[in-house]
Amino acid sequence: MTTRSTRPEPSTRPDPSTPPAAQAPTATPAPTATPAPTAAPAPTTPPARGPLFLGVRHHGPGSARAVLGALEVRRPAVVLVEGPPEADGILALAGDDGMRPPVALLGHAVDDPGRAAFWPFAEFSPEWVAIRWALAHGSAVRFIDLPATHTLAATDPTWGDGEEDEADQGLRIDPIAELARAAGYDDPERWWEDAVELRGAADPVAPFEALAEAMGALRETYGHGGHARDLVREAYMRLQLRAARKEFGDNGVAVVCGAWHVPALTRATTATADRALLKGLPKVKTEMTWVPWTHRRLARRSGYGAGIDAPGWYGHLFATQDRPIERWMTKVAGLLRDEDTFVSSAHVIEAVRLAETLAAMRGRPLAGLVETTDAVRAVMCDGSDVPLDLVRDRLVVGDVLGEVPEDAPAVPLQRDLAKLQRSLRLKPEAQERELELDLRKENDAARSRLLHRLRLLAVEWGAPVAGRGSTGTFRETWRLRWQPELHVRVAEAGVWGTTVGSAAVAKAEARAQEATALADVTALAEQCLLAGLGAALPVVMTALADRAALDTDVAHLAQALPALARSLRYGDVRATDTTALGEVAAGLAERICVGLPPACTGLDTDAAAEMRGHLDAVHGALPLLPDATGTTERWTGVLRGLAARDTVPGTIRGRAARLLLDEGRLVEEEAARLMGLALSPGTPPADAAAWIEGFVGGASGGGMLLVHDERLLALVDAWLTGVTADAFTDVLPLLRRTFSAYEPGVRRTLGELVARGPAASAASRTDAVAPGFGTALDEERADGVLPVLELILGEIDLVGADR
Known part of the structure; x- marks a missing residue:
């Protein structure tokens, strides 16, 4: 599989428009700010000044509030957002009541679903706020970044996420770090928070104009200074901007994009020159949909992550309109109390005071995440990082899983999976949890079949683990966690069928026909029985019989027998007809009894150790076969012969003697x-x-x-x-x-x-x-x-x- 991940734009890679870690404020927002796009009153519209360019840092609460304020002032007729234009048709779903961020746009190649990219949005993402504002106020909203049909057709849709050549790396700069250095800061993130995120302004547009001017100066000083492919992206954005200005007028357009791109969008170029940059780009047919995202994926710096450190903290700041530090400390206290740590109201008060004092001593405008973390460690955790790690995991990052409307576009297999999840009351969750199943119950048995079928389709929603209770065949324990990238796996599995059951049958049959090793086919037969795929068993059993008849290697036979024996055992509780499987297993056992003694002669140390493992596996599997009595007697004779034969390596002779002694036959x-x-x-x-x-x-x-x-x-x-x-x-x-x-x-x-x-x-x-x-x-x-x-x-x- 060649799954391609990460949104191919600044929010998921360290390009100049999204500086490292892409942190939003680590301090409190202005008390008068409001996160809801429709909450702010409409002020008097100032004189028109051309298109409104809002250069932002992706996933920043302060940037999101500033965008909201600027849109309320200018009230544009159209909002242009950095993102894939193929998603314009499903943008209206962002205003649906069933849409709960974090969510992401998923784009994948129709003929190769593994080639995929994500564009994640949180409730505090400036782009998300702009989209919601436009939908709430009747303004048009469009994506203007380079189409996914081109980015997914590239060799690497992530566009060199850490893999660009040395020459390209030499061109790239971190604009925020350069501005911070000029201001005398050694930490670019702290400078951004102090200078941009935490500073209010009477004119909400003024900060964006100042930031655009600063970015323009940096681009003049360092040349382009960004990723080489940004030139292509910016050329496409300029073409879309020209079309919008022609349709809505210069004063009716607002653009929300990475701050680094603003100078390029305002630069005077010709449409002919921009089209020339786009000429000859590769294409691939692409589909787009909305999928749930998680805070943990927002917090990752690579793979599917968006590169921010504290999405739970940022979400708290954005959603809290007043006294955010006090409310945050209350959340922390509640979490620690739930974990049986003594925390009183006095602890909360003292922690708030310490955070504010630290902010004042450090010259910060307001207390931020660093100050609150230091205060929590000192006051509530007695200086220990152990409970503090729990706070970071549960609150600073968090296990929030978004939701998308049921009518969002999806492949048929995804719709069938969602239907099964609802009917089996098996809700996807971002937080890892264990699920105990009793296979004698109809609903639990159906859950087990679904999870096993998904594993066969490489959709690793759950993994079987050793349970704390009974080890009988009627019990199963699963460890479940739903990850956003599983939507890509589901899209890939959609080529096998439109339902989970039919897709699993088709893939099992294909694997049986392609398998060359006997152990692979026996393992597949075991999977089919666990997943209740009776329709696939005829093809699998034919392949199993063919491979077993042709394979003369006793080690291969011994390696294959335990899986068949377990499958026969599973059949008792799963009501599966295993007659044909039992015949093949009996034939394998007979051939092992005949071929094992000569195969154990003349082995070196490593081969003897491997054969000893096969000996143990066969010994444990034989009692599970249908004719266990006759087979066990034959096996006892084999062990006696191995224990007494001088030409057999010592480790095998000793093991054979021990197995006979444990069975009471010696x-x-x-x-x-x-x-x-x-x-x-x-x-x-x-x-x-x-x-x-x-x-x-x-x-x-x-x-x-x-x-x-x-x-x-x-x-x-x-x-x-x-x-x-x-x-x-x-x-x-x-x-x-x-x-x-x-x-x-x-x-x-x-x-x-x-x-x-x-x-x-x-x-x-x-x-x-x-x-x-x-x-x-x-x-x-x-x-x-x-x-x-x-x-x-x-x-x-x-x-x-x-x-």
């Missing part, structure tokens, strides 16, 4: 005999150490086995003390890896046993035993736990758990 005396042979003086130390690793290594309870059977511990101890110094250096890493995996308590008990000297046999064990262990089973004490055990099992039966 008596303890025989296990001790096999260990004695493996650890005999004639066995090379490296082979003996490998046998020990296979027998007692890993998380299989080998440590407890040595604790309870001192005969085995004595054999290991006697062998280890007899290893020569040179050989000990070679086997030490392997032994250390084996024994370091044990629990601390097990290692401590083994040390105590070795310290006192383990007996050579169980018969010699008298009173000198490890703490907590007896010499034999005390049947009378063991019977005492039976009533409690019956009570526990009875409670489980009442729940009906399938464990």
